[in-house]
Amino acid sequence: MDRVAPTVVVVVVLLGIVALMWRSWRARTRRDAGLAAGHPGTGADAPVIASAPVLYVATTPRARPLERLAIRGLGFRARARLTVTAAGVDLSLAGEEPVFIPAAAIELLTPATMTIDRVVETDGLLLLGWRLHRPENAPAPKPGEDISVDSYFRIPDPIDRDRITDAIRSIAADATGPAARDESEA
DSSP states (O other), rough: OOOOOOOOOOOHHHHHHHHHHHHHHHHHHHHHHTTTOOOSSSSSTTTTTEEEEEEEEEETTTTTTTTOOOOOOOOSHHHHEEESSEEEEEEETTOOEEEEEEEEGEEEEESSSSTEEEEEETOOEEEEEEEEEOOOOOOOOOOOOOOOEEEEEEEHHHHHHHHHHHHHHHHHHHHHHHHOOGGOOO
16 A cells, blocks of 8 residues: 555656646647658669668758757658769658758768767767758748758778768769868878
């Protein structure tokens, strides 16, 4: 009998927390309902430059790494395949429709250390910054609304990471800038 009251209190508190989490996620999905994952079309017909298995971590608004976007197809962490073609980047998340990011939409490519629920060794994540496609029926952006996003990837194999980074830099050289040069290569 001594344990019934504390057990009931703990269960009620846990149920309350779960209900708040569910309500918050629903509000986030309503907020992000007008955002589309990727761009129309695909880079499937373009020649493949590099491809590698990756761990997709999250997509967040630009420079806000702790605010996950609830975009259909990009809302949750997953194993994925990142394929760089001459036309852009194809991202195939397990269980989701492929996401295509054309080379012209890529704005940023840089290493990162943390985002939302993932902190890794220094520069252990790859941050790909790009502009979202706004469907024609989507409302116009509000002043100051950020439609540039950052997608974070964990590429376990360092060789794959270098190949993917070099490939993305080659198709979006204007946006991503030249690769960092090691002083020992001079």
